[in-house]
């Protein structure tokens with residue numbers, strides 16, 4: 001199918017290459033040699049939440065993993081490998097779990113409806129809904145309740161990052177990485193830091209999940 005948007009991509013790429021080379025002619029050579037990002041970003045696949053653009057970060061600044069509803073599941077070999085590689089090899093200083101208001105995945109998890117294969121994935125978010133069901137039921141406004149579940153989901157997935165042995169080990173040995181929970185508000189374009197208590201959560205988690 002002929003698509004103008006598709007055809008434009010290579011033209012845009014060429015323009016981008018030229019503009020980068022104009023700024024710094026060694027740009028691509030330097031990028032090729034190594035990556036040294038300070039941040040691992042775990043976010044939602046939603047096309048309206050592009051990690052580098054909303055953070056204003058450049059090529060090489062962010063190691064990125066995105067999936068539906070920014071889930072961190074210990075059965076997911078993909079994300080567990082990414083966390084381990086980011087912590088042990090890249091030695092990232094910060095791990096960010098970033099959700100977003102208006103998340104289709106979180107919304108679907110609040111609905112009593114089947115989405116086929118996706119049900120298994122969304123069950124990770126339904127579990128968060130179940131854990132916070134009583135608190136959420138007190139919120140009468142539907143959009144407010146939905147926003148709150150987005151926040152609870154970010155917190156829970158940040159907990160899941162902190163539960164990993166490689167994050168615990170690295171933090172105790174090196175003092176990094178620190179884990180953060182953010183929510184991106186598509187209504188305003190603003191990033192909100194939920195200011196989760198990383199040290200407190202780590203202490204709490206170590207009572208049960210500590211691995212010597």
Ligand code: CO
Pocket residue numbers: 044045046068069070100102103104105106
């Ligand atoms: Co989403």
